[in-house]
Amino acid sequence: MKRATFRQLRAFDAIVRHGSFSRAAEEMHLTQPTLSMQVKKISNAVGLPLFEQIGKKIYLTDAGRVVHELCQDVFASVARFEMGVADLKGLKTGGLRLAAVTTAEFFLLRLLGPFCNRHPGVDVSLEILNRERMLERLRANADDIYVFGQPPLDFDIEAIRFLENPLVVIGPKGHRLAGARNVPLAQLLGEPLLMREHGSGTRTAIEQFFAETAARPKVKMELGSNEAIKQAIIGGLGVSILSRHTIEDTAGLVEIDVEGFPLVRHWYVVRPAGKKMSVVARAFCGYLAETCAAELSAWA
Ligand code: PGA
Secondary structure (H helix, E strand, O other), X not given: OOOOOHHHHHHHHHHHHHOOHHHHHHHHOOXXXXXHHHHHHHHHHHOOOOEEEEOOEEXXXXXXXXXXXXXXXHHHHHHHHHHHHHHHHHHHOOEEEEXXXXXXXXXXXXXXXXXXXXXXXXXXXXXXXXXHHHHHHXXXXXXXXXXXXXXXXXXXXXEEEEEEOOEEEEEEOOOOOOOOOOEOHHHHHOOEEEEEOOXXXXXXXXXXXXXXXXXXXXXXXXXXXHHHHHHXXXXXXXXXEEEHHHHOOOOOEEEEOEOOOOEOOEEEEEEEOOOOOOHHHHHHHHXXXXXXXXXXXXXX
């Protein structure tokens, strides 16, 4: 194993996390043959296969499990080392790894701008993922801070609310209900509704609302992103319910005032319980506390 490189271990770990060579190759920005070669080198060094394939699924062998434990140890040590060095250097350098659910991109990037300008030496990475992949990263302790619309219940985490996330009814400019006040819910139910994909936090909140009100919307189409939904609304395919953040600065869309809306939700910063935060991560929380007037002092 002395010949194994850090990059090879990262490639191996990515395959384990994704359960897929193609998704791991995508994450690592490698071709699949290059990725397979990286893993083959570890496997040769160990002298045993690390994966076995049954049907389309890949499974870790016993040797693979041991190598994966080694990966976790190595990554944790390197992260501790980097954090220690960054702390010694203060905010002049260091990294901040953020991961956020898709809808958060509409405000998080704007929030990040002034923070990055204030600390030009800090290297910030932001992963924008659907909830399921966020959970994978949380499980793998891959990031410093996560932004969720609904903190996961079945993880040992700490979560603090920092911003409102109102879900509103959106239609095309000139829609017959635009401008009306407190439109009865029954009228919304008569409109073709565009919905986010399964696994979307926005969708879960909407489904919960309809379940609670025993209302049955006419779902016309399911689309995989906020942007696709916005374009479909502009194209006249229907109305939708999205976070108000998604329509700031978008021409061609209007908010429709429907009874029971907005659905009040919030954004949360999340970290694994007891995670030691770097100077940079703490500074970022301090910045969020100051910008969003959030109760984040304990993390800053
Ligand atoms: P989504 O999540 O972008 O997956 O819909 C947003 C949320 O949970 O509010």
